[in-house]
Amino acid sequence: MVQKILIIDDNIEVRENTSELLQLAGYETVTSCDGKQGLEAIRTSKPDLILCDISMPVLDGFGVLQAIQNIPTAATIPFIFLTSKSEMSDMRKAMDLGADDYLTKPYTGDGLLKIVSARIKKNGLIKKAMEETQVVNGTITLSYEQDDYQALLENKPVKKIRKKGFVYSEGDSANSLYFLRTGKLKIFKSNESGKEYIIDLLKEGDFFGYTALLEDSDHKESVMAIETAEVVMVPKQDFFQYLQGDNTMSMTFIKFLSRNLTIAEDKLIKLAYNSARKRVAEALLFVAGKSGADNKNEITFELNRENLSSLAGISPESVSRHLTDFKDEGLLESNGGTMKIRDIKKLENIKN
Numbered sequence: 001m002v003q004k005i006l007i008i009d010d011n012i013e014v015r016e017n018t019s020e021l022l023q024l025a026g027y028e029t030v031t032s033c034d035g036k037q038g039l040e041a042i043r044t045s046k047p048d049l050i051l052c053d054i055s056m057p058v059l060d061g062f063g064v065l066q067a068i069q070n071i072p073t074a075a076t077i078p079f080i081f082l083t084s085k086s087e088m089s090d091m092r093k094a095m096d097l098g099a100d101d102y103l104t105k106p107y108t109g110d111g112l113l114k115i116v117s118a119r120i121k122k123n124g125l126i127k128k129a130m131e132e133t134q135v136v137n138g139t140i141t142l143s144y145e146q147d148d149y150q151a152l153l154e155n156k157p158v159k160k161i162r163k164k165g166f167v168y169s170e171g172d173s174a175n176s177l178y179f180l181r182t183g184k185l186k187i188f189k190s191n192e193s194g195k196e197y198i199i200d201l202l203k204e205g206d207f208f209g210y211t212a213l214l215e216d217s218d219h220k221e222s223v224m225a226i227e228t229a230e231v232v233m234v235p236k237q238d239f240f241q242y243l244q245g246d247n248t249m250s251m252t253f254i255k256f257l258s259r260n261l262t263i264a265e266d267k268l269i270k271l272a273y274n275s276a277r278k279r280v281a282e283a284l285l286f287v288a289g290k291s292g293a294d295n296k297n298e299i300t301f302e303l304n305r306e307n308l309s310s311l312a313g314i315s316p317e318s319v320s321r322h323l324t325d326f327k328d329e330g331l332l333e334s335n336g337g338t339m340k341i342r343d344i345k346k347l348e349n350i351k352n
Contacts, residue, residue, distance in 0.1 A: 003120055004028045006047035008038035008064060009082060010056045014105070018051065018082075021109045035059025039067055042074050049078045049120055051103070054094070065097050082107075096114070152234055152242045153179055159231045161185075167209075167223040167231055174212035174219055177239040180204055183229025188310060189221050198310040201226075201290045213239060226307070276314050280295040280322040281350045283311035284332070288341055300340040 005027050009015045012033070019029040030045045032038040036058045042050065054061040073092055081094050081102040091102055100119055103112060158181065161167055163237040167178060170189065196298075197339040199221055202208055212219045213236055235243075274282065287308075288299040305323075309316040326332040331347050333340040341347055 001028065002028045003048040004030065004045060005049050005116065006030045006038065006041055006045060007051045008032045008034065008041075008056070008061070009051075009053040010034055011053070014053070014082070014246070018112065021112055025113050027116070034089050035061065036063040038064050042068055042071065042077070044197065046073065048123070049080065049116060051080050051082055051116075053082045055084075060092065062097060064129060065094070069098060076123070077313060080119060088212060115321050138198040152177075152238070153232050156232050156234050156238075159233055161225040161229045161231060164226050165225050167225070168219050169222045170219060172219045174209065174217065175235070175236050176209060176221075177207060177213060177234040178209040179232040179234065180206045180208070181230040181232050184226040184239060185223050185229055185231075186226055186307065186310075187221050187223050188284060197313055198307060201287060203290055210239070274316050276312070277322050278350055279312040279314060280308070280319055281326075281347050283308050284326075284339070284341060284342070285347060286311060287339075288344065300338065302338050 005022050007015050007022075007029060008031075009016050009018070010033050015031045015033070019031055022029050028145070031039050032041045034056050035052075038050075038052065039059070041047070050064075052061045052064055059067075065079055068077065068079070078100045080247060081091075081099050082100050082105060083091065083094075084105050094102060101115055104113060137267070159167070161183070167185065180202050182204055184204075186198050187200040187202065187208065188196045190196050190199045202223075208223065209219070239274065287301055288302050290301075305316050305319055308323075309319045312319060323332065323334060326347070331341065331343055333342060
């Protein structure tokens with residue numbers, strides 16, 4: 001597959017020379033003469049890498065970089081600044097904004113091709129790792145075929161956890177990687193008064209407990225069974241030996257940590273600014289996304305009011321009021337602990 005490079009520079013000579021060099025090396029090129037046109041080209045051409053000048057009319061390179069970080073389909077595209085020697089003092093700002101690299105003008109054809117090739121290759125490895133994860137309603141779960149990790153789980157002890165039993169608690173030493181073989185678990189944190197905030201819900205086939213292992217720290221959260229569960233425990237030493245022998249899985253766990261941080265920040269923003277009604281809707285969608293149901297418009301799952309309250313970060317009484325409203329609006333059905341979302345799209349479109 002031919003890789004596509006977008007060149008954004010107001011200097012026509014630089015654009016044409018850079019484009020010619022890349023085309024001779026087998027790349028496809030798209031060019032833009034300023035930042036505004038460059039953003040349009042990013043949306044329409046979907047490049048594999050962006051080369052962008054800093055000083056340009058209409059919108060400079062810093063503005064382009066900041067703008068694409070708000071475009072989900074473009075945020076992960078490798079971004080390389082083209083800079084003159086007089087602008088080298090701006091490079092710290094460029095890297096702080098998230099640039100992947102920079103080239104100083106005038107640059108040689110060899111230098112250009114080396115940096116482009118290296119960045120595209122690195123991004124390809126990251127994409128491969130990302131393809132082995134699933135993102136559902138803001139929650140990431142590992143999605144390997146069983147054969148991919150069977151060797152890791154083989155002949156490892158299995159712990160049976162009763163409903164409301166703990167796999168581990170906040171502050172416990174991290175000695176194992178865990179794999180949920182059957183059942184359902186919740187990951188949560190508690191404040192000083194004992195009030196819970198659910199961070200994630202785990203289903204069969206999920207790994208967990210790796211954050212503390214990779215950080216070499218104690219567990220910063222607790223994990224409890226929502227229903228009777230079986231958990232495979234992989235000793236810490238075995239986990240690290242496996243990572244050393246499997247670069248793809250190692251990369252995936254690292255990427256997983258990075259994305260979890262982004263999702264945690266997003267959740268904090270929603271807790272701070274979303275209304276209680278919107279937060280209950282988000283919590284319902286979060287659980288629905290973890291159910292793995294085939295019908296994407298109507299989804300049925302089990303969750304009690306207390307756990308929904310812990311997910312939404314509001315009182316059980318407030319959750320009950322909003323659930324009643326959703327039922328009256330025809331968005332939700334409930335019977336005991338069983339809930340059925342009748343219209344996913346309408347629930348997603350609920351405003352503050």
